[in-house]
Amino acid sequence: MDHHFILRVVAKMLMPPIMLYALYVQFHGDFGPGGGFQAGVIFAVAFILYALVFGLDSLRRVAPPAIVRAGVALGVLLYAGTGAYSFFKGKNYLDYSALADADHAVGGQHLGILLVEAGVGLTVASVMIAVFMAFAARAPEIKDTDW
Amino acid sequence: MKLRNLFAVVMLSGVFSLLSASLFVAMDAVDVAFTEAAVGAGISTVLMLGTMAITRQEEKPAQHSRALPFLVVLVTGGALLYGTADLPPFGALDTPVQQHVAPEYIERTPTEIDVPNIVTAILASYRGYDTLGEVVVIFTAGIAVIVLLHGSSRPRRREEDEEAES
Numbered sequence: 447m448d449h450h451f452i453l454r455v456v457a458k459m460l461m462p463p464i465m466l467y468a469l470y471v472q473f474h475g476d477f478g479p480g481g482g483f484q485a486g487v488i489f490a491v492a493f494i495l496y497a498l499v500f501g502l503d504s505l506r507r508v509a510p511p512a513i514v515r516a517g518v519a520l521g522v523l524l525y526a527g528t529g530a531y532s533f534f535k536g537k538n539y540l541d542y543s544a545l546a547d548a549d550h551a552v553g554g555q556h557l558g559i560l561l562v563e564a565g566v567g568l569t570v571a572s573v574m575i576a577v578f579m580a581f582a583a584r585a586p587e588i589k590d591t592d593w
Numbered sequence: 594m595k596l597r598n599l600f601a602v603v604m605l606s607g608v609f610s611l612l613s614a615s616l617f618v619a620m621d622a623v624d625v626a627f628t629e630a631a632v633g634a635g636i637s638t639v640l641m642l643g644t645m646a647i648t649r650q651e652e653k654p655a656q657h658s659r660a661l662p663f664l665v666v667l668v669t670g671g672a673l674l675y676g677t678a679d680l681p682p683f684g685a686l687d688t689p690v691q692q693h694v695a696p697e698y699i700e701r702t703p704t705e706i707d708v709p710n711i712v713t714a715i716l717a718s719y720r721g722y723d724t725l726g727e728v729v730v731i732f733t734a735g736i737a738v739i740v741l742l743h744g745s746s747r748p749r750r751r752e753e754d755e756e757a758e759s
Contacts, residue, residue, distance in 0.1 A: 476710055476713050480624070481712075483727075484624075540722060542718060555708075555718055559706075559708065559713065559714075563713075566724065573732065577640065577739070
């Protein structure tokens, strides 16, 4: 897609706002609609757009498959680890009030929600990028005349 | 209407997904609408196009009769329509779903969790177990796809095989 000059410029311009919006959705999930699931998908969209316009090899340089695959597992680990932490603090599994002092239970809830949503976002984004990579790696290079 | 061109089918399903997202907005389920727009209309369409690039763009003509599938669709659709007749009216307050645990969540969230979006409080804290399960489902599905399609190493290995054969 070397000759699609407008497409490449527009894609480059769109990527930062997409990522910024994903972060907004991630961290504003406590106040408005959104959360880790939606943010993860939106964040992955930026990478997929990059791969669609600049090719899969460029994406592999930006997001090495090994790191993406590690992200898939790390997100679940962060979520389950938050639960395990409160478990070993003597509270129920995933009871976030263990993350703060007894008189700051609400703050513990806030921190807990932040952590598990981060885990959700990491796993969802990594899975989406990894699945797209898996599909795109098998497809032959699509010529412009095929469409 | 008959469509054999799968590209058009994928695009239509994306449009349908976007339309249902606006339907969810009209029903005040913004979180669900957000997910539908991002996953259903966005990522699914891209993955479907990716699948199409691997396989083919035209559907094969059906070999068998269409009578049985049509009957199944008719019966299922009729049963669903019959079931809708007994549903409470849209927005009714005295439905079981509004009286079970929902009032308790609405009452307890400001003091216990203190986040303005009650959906997030339920999703991440009260129902933290469920959400952990959902994340594990996504994790498992992702791993399964990676294992099945084997990521990037497949084409390279084929080249090596060809080299070994020659």
